């Protein structure tokens with residue numbers, strides 16, 4: 190298939206202001222959660238992302254009415270039925286698994302094909318399913334489908350072996366309409382979990398504790414509709430901070446919640462980047478003059494350094510002075526961007542979950558291919574600073590989670606051209 194490419198002419202220092210969109214990783218679970226209510230919900234300021242469109246198709250398949258009016262996404266779950274969701278829809282995005290919790294919660298039954306997602310390692314569902322089981326569901330897995338059914342869902346004490354974001358969200362959703370109290374221990378603490386809690390409570394749920402590692406859900410008989418605006422996307426914001434740093438630019442990133450970015454900001458400062466909160470605490474000024482210094486980082490569940498910023502940070506550290514050690518502790522094979530960065534002259538060695546990055550003074554433009562969302566972002570960042578032109582294939586991954594990143598960076602002075610259709614590959618790579 191002929192896909193879009195980006196041609197990035199490196200060398201421009203990014204300067205100006207950039208506005209962050211709503212958080213993809215809040216919007217997707219919240220869209221799924223809207224299925225819990227038979228009344229209409231409206232999500233405000235929704236960015237145009239492929240993942241949002243794909244989630245929309247999953248919701249429509251089970252009978253939800255979904256429409257976009259300007260930047261408001263209307264979701265009406267009045268006619269939803271818990272019908273089997275086929276692989277053709279489920280495999281298009283990992284977050285499709287989040288309809289399990291809401292359909293099970295509302296209808297006491299759900300059957301979906303195994304979800305797909307980014308090529309960043311195996312992403313099992315065992316923790317989600319253990320949670321459903323504890324709430325009283327029976328689980329069956331056959332022919333590539335997962336089915337959960339319960340005559341009654343009853344609140345339970347659930348201890349997660351690992352603070353999985355998706356499992357925490359799915360269990361919260363399944364518990365909202367259950368009888369009694371559900372306690373989720375060792376829950377994920379990501380800001381998007383707090384956002385989901387706030388949305389559910391807006392609809393009349395009784396959820397407390399999100400943001401800490403113990404979440405309590407008091408079951409209620411039904412939910413109503415409501416309006417909601419999601420938090421800004423902390424990973425998009427983080428990507429812009431790194432974009433300013435890697436190009437030695439000066440950028441004001443607007444619509445941010447700085448507390449959500451503490452681990453990244455601390456690392457950037459350690460690397461010699463100036464990051465300051467501006468008045469009102471909803472904007473960050475980021476500025477870098479020379480090459481950054483190498484720093485070590487290890488990805489961890491929130492509030493640790495986010496795995497979703499690891500590829501972008503690696504692009505930055507590939508241009509740093511000195512050596513950096515990056516440890517990926519969340520996903521087992523999230524280093525697919527390494528080979529592509531190497532094509533651009535980066536010196537990176539990988540041993541298991543550890544990457545040793547020896548910074549080089551300059552990267553050089555090349556034909557590279559993104560195989561997942563954040564790898565795509567990292568390669569755009571590398572392209573911004575590389576000599577000559579970088580051609581990025583796999584742009585569809587970028588569009589899953591960034592709204593018009595190319596246009597946003599063009600407005601800051603970058604030279605990026607989107608080619609709608611080019612059969613690129615082969616020839617250039619061989620040379």
Ligand code: UD1
Pocket residue numbers: 213214215217283284311312313314315316317318351352353354355356377381496497519520521
């Ligand atoms: C979410 C984010 C994703 C981010 C990730 C980690 C969304 C839509 N996606 O993904 O961008 O990279 O959090 O911050 O919010 N695991 C199990 N068993 C399970 C569930 C997970 O072993 O049942 C493991 C996974 O294989 C992985 C780790 O737990 O190694 C983290 O996964 P999880 O936190 O569940 O990530 P997602 O919710 O899929």
